[in-house]
Amino acid sequence: MTILILTSLLGIGLILILLEVLFIPGTTVVGIFGLVVSLAGIAYAFASFSPEIAWWIASIATLLNVAAVVYGFRSGVWDKFSLKGVMQGGTFDDRTTGLEVGMSGKALSDIKPIGKALINDQVYEVKSDSGFITVDSVITIVKVETNKIIVK
Structure with missing residues (x-):
């Protein structure tokens, strides 16, 4: 039962962080909630297991969460939210073409x-x-x- 609770907390935290980075960027609520759930999972690991095993669990959870964030930034999701087009044209629109001084x-x-x-x-x-x-x-x-x- 302890393993099930631990993997559920760490898995839900990781999924929420991935959701924040990949599908709902910019809101930070889901990402912060995912971080809190992951930290709760790590705290549960320290409360339920020996310190040596708990540190291993904390290290693996941290690596997975950091890898999820790095993957999210490298996946190109943020490119959908950035402006790629270039505006052509300017203020001169040829309306004075043909006019000369002295007319x-x-x-x-x-x-x-x-x-x-x-x-x-x-x-x-x-x-x-x-x-x-x-x-x-x-x-x-x-x-x-x-x-x-x-x-x-």
């Missing part, structure tokens, strides 16, 4: 300092470098940065 257009809204303008039959969001520009004013492109159109 003129018409303000579709008040530009104070940002507003809408019609340039080459397309609507763009522009920024004024000279303050407030009223609706229907003729504007000129002063500078074209990555996604910014500076007008006056």
Whole structure:
């Protein structure tokens, strides 16, 4: 009966630690409970057997639990929880392609300092470098940065 209780405690502790590492990582409740059950099994071994046999049981249980944790980390389970993809693209999306310094257009809204303008039959969001520009004013492109159109 003593062997049955001991193997049950150590086996359940080992299974709970494996469950924590392989199937429910990150919760730590199951893993801590598995560690407590394993420690209870080792304490039961010291209470039921001679110290020499108890130390052997504790050593084997410790090695099995450490091996279970090491196997869990090397098994690749954690790869399912890590980001592998790389984002392509950036902030420049070619919306200012074809615009050049000196081109003129018409303000579709008040530009104070940002507003809408019609340039080459397309609507763009522009920024004024000279303050407030009223609706229907003729504007000129002063500078074209990555996604910014500076007008006056």
